Amino acid sequence: MSGMPAADAAAPLTDRRIILSAEGLSKHYGQVTALDDVSLAIGEGEIVALVGDNGAGKSTMISILTGLVQPDAGVLRLDGEEVLIESPRHAQELGIATVFQNLALVNQREVAANLFLGREPTKFGFIVDRRRMVEQAAEAVQRLRVGLPNVRALAGDLSGGQRQAVAVARAIVGGGRVLLMDEPTAALGVRETRRVIEFVKELRAQGMSILLISHNMQDVFELADRVVIFRQGKKVGERVISETSMDEVVGLIVGNSYGSEA
Ligand SMILES: Nc1ncnc2c1ncn2[C@@H]1O[C@H](COP(=O)(O)OP(=O)(O)OP(=O)(O)O)[C@@H](O)[C@H]1O
Numbered sequence: 219m220s221g222m223p224a225a226d227a228a229a230p231l232t233d234r235r236i237i238l239s240a241e242g243l244s245k246h247y248g249q250v251t252a253l254d255d256v257s258l259a260i261g262e263g264e265i266v267a268l269v270g271d272n273g274a275g276k277s278t279m280i281s282i283l284t285g286l287v288q289p290d291a292g293v294l295r296l297d298g299e300e301v302l303i304e305s306p307r308h309a310q311e312l313g314i315a316t317v318f319q320n321l322a323l324v325n326q327r328e329v330a331a332n333l334f335l336g337r338e339p340t341k342f343g344f345i346v347d348r349r350r351m352v353e354q355a356a357e358a359v360q361r362l363r364v365g366l367p368n369v370r371a372l373a374g375d376l377s378g379g380q381r382q383a384v385a386v387a388r389a390i391v392g393g394g395r396v397l398l399m400d401e402p403t404a405a406l407g408v409r410e411t412r413r414v415i416e417f418v419k420e421l422r423a424q425g426m427s428i429l430l431i432s433h434n435m436q437d438v439f440e441l442a443d444r445v446v447i448f449r450q451g452k453k454v455g456e457r458v459i460s461e462t463s464m465d466e467v468v469g470l471i472v473g474n475s476y477g478s479e480a
Pocket residue numbers: 247250251252270271272273274275276277278279
């Protein structure tokens with residue numbers, strides 16, 4: 219069906235400069251429609267929450283924005299210019315950093331090494347420059363203002379919240395200005411969740427644009443400037459956080475077809 223676009227498909231509810239946007243994205247996996255003509259935009263220094271029930275298409279959205287998956291239809295724009303994001307490496311080069319839910323840190327290696335996996339500073343073009351690596355790692359951790367014991371600590375010895383911090387630090391060490399986070403606090407305890415929330419705020423204060431997937435409405439309402447709601451692969455709503463309520467957002471998430479398996 220072509221027809222009129224949904225009322226809130228095109229213009230995001232923000233007056234900020236749009237850094238990254240997706241327009242009319244669709245993605246099918248065989249018979250499954252993971253995304254159906256969805257649009258979403260992230261403004262400068264803004265936190266946009268992406269919410270929806272299991273299977274709504276949230277991770278698929280992030281996979282497309284980070285170049286892991288190519289959409290069947292739709293366009294992506296960075297600073298208004300159309301881009302094809304070919305791979306996660308390409309996304310990183312474009313300044314789009316991603317923190318996936320399964321963090322993939324290498325436990326047997328120190329924090330500093332985990333920050334650079336595959337992108338270590340080198341001397342003579344091929345030897346890892348350990349001193350520079352540790353310096354740059356310490357700088358990134360400092361910038362995040364989270365309590366990491368020491369960049370020489372083994373990743374395997376860190377708590378969940380600290381691991382999350384390392385994953386975010388790794389994302390921004392590459393010069394990212396857009397950060398995509400898929401359920402950053404899902405596996406964390408209360409105190410660690412607090413810490414992650416505080417450093418996400420800190421990143422926004424530093425001008426970072428953030429897309430945050432979360433099932434936790436408390437986190438969404440504390441952090442986000444705007445919320446976008448997906449249901450069964452479709453965008454069913456977008457709200458400015460200060461103009462909505464948890465009840466309204468939850469209502470949009472579950473919709474009328476709650477319980478159906480379609
Ligand atoms: N690689 C894949 N192959 C086949 N189907 C897929 C694939 N990835 C996602 N899907 C399907 O696409 C739909 C959307 O999945 P997606 O992972 O984007 O949901 P989600 O909103 O992130 O859910 P959750 O909250 O459970 O993480 C689901 O029906 C899922 O089964």
